[in-house]
Amino acid sequence: MRFRFLIPVLTFSGIAAVMWYALFNLNPTEIPTELVSKPAPEFALEPVPGYGPGLAQTDLATGKVVLLNVFASWCVACMAEHPFFMELKTQDTVDIYGLNYKDTPEAAAQWLARHGNPYKRTGMDLKGRVGIDFGVYGVPETFIISPDGKILDKIIGPVSRDMFESRILPLLNEAGS
Amino acid sequence: MSFLRPVMLAMVLVPLIVISASAVFIEKKLEDPAQEARARDISGEIRCLVCQNQSILDSNADLAKDLRQIVRERIAFGETDDEVRAFLVARFGDWVLLDPPFKMTTLFLWLGPALIFLLGAFAMLVFLRSRNREVDGEKSIKLSAEEETKINELLNSDEPGKNA
Known part of the structure; x- marks a missing residue:
């Protein structure tokens, strides 16, 4: 019992460690998607005018892993990930589909004309109903879709290179091998 | 003058209460008041995912507005309260x-x-019991024969304040 004085010290250290971890590694505003390993919800949307054919649930089952990016012309954070998506497109790393969330056709088209179009197909979710079926609660969000059209994961907020390498690339490689 | 203060306070507060009660429902209500009441009850228990600690009933976020509308639609379709909740849980989780x-x-x-309370x-029980045992232990320490005679000497001595 010589080290009994350590009990409060260790208890405090334990609590401090948990709180430290939660403070810097957990984000309470990120709610993981409920739809993991479920098929993407059913939908069929018109394209952003001038940007390819529309987007429907069946377009997502492509035989390879693809991304479904929820974007909007009014979304400031979307600007942060946009150049990276353009880069992915030029390198042909992964196909990206664009779900234009609660936007107007004119504004969306203008935004894509000004910043470039990284998307293979686009769909306009004018009322945000498809977004709700996907459990979207903020823009941008990016869904990773399996070859058979199931949702593998969701990234909340702008996709950074780090996040791409840690969360998307492994899924791409897994499906490719 | 003091009697004016509650009146003035009421003049400020009453419109505020009225505004906050009605501001939430600028949107289209359900025609059946019973259904609308159910929609309000359900909305009060649904978390707004944008503001997180507000219900969608209290929140003015766009998503909360959409979700309130969806709750109303589902009720108008004739779904039960549980079915409406299940619809939302399927999309956004138990959260x-x-x-x-x-x-x-x-x-x-x-x-x-x-669990933490029981722990x-x-x-505390372990701590208190071990402390009691220590006190008992001290009590039961026997005095040596030498100490015993010394203490008897002192107790029997008539002279106050005289030390051994």
Whole structure:
């Protein structure tokens, strides 16, 4: 019992460690998607005018892993990930589909004309109903879709290179091998 | 003048209450008041995912507005309260419910506080018992024969204040 004085010290250290971890590694505003390993919800949307054919649930089952990016012309954070998506497109790393969330056709088209179009197909979710079926609660969000059209994961907020390498690339490689 | 103060306070507060009560429902209500009441009850238990600690009933976020509308639509379709909640949970998870359900994944959430209380009670019991034992232990230490005679000497001595 010589080290009994350590009990409060260790208890405090334990609590401090948990709180430290939660403070810097957990984000309470990120709610993981409920739809993991479920098929993407059913939908069929018109394209952003001038940007390819529309987007429907069946377009997502492509035989390879693809991304479904929820974007909007009014979304400031979307600007942060946009150049990276353009880069992915030029390198042909992964196909990206664009779900234009609660936007107007004119504004969306203008935004894509000004910043470039990284998307293979686009769909306009004018009322945000498809977004709700996907459990979207903020823009941008990016869904990773399996070859058979199931949702593998969701990234909340702008996709950074780090996040791409840690969360998307492994899924791409897994499906490719 | 003091009697004016409650009146002035009321003049400021009453419109505020009225405004806050009506501001939430600028949108289209359901025609049946009973259905609208159900929609309000359900909305009050659904977490706004943008503001997180507000219900969608209290929140003015766009998503909360959409979700209130969806709750109304579902009720108008004739769904039960549970079906409406299940619709939202399927999309946003249990987290969308302000009152979390009791199940395997939420076991620690519900039983954690009781568990921590029991642990604390147990620790206190162990601590108090060990302390009691220490006190008993001290009591039962026997005096040596030498000490015994010394103490008797002192007790029997008539001279106050005289030390050995």
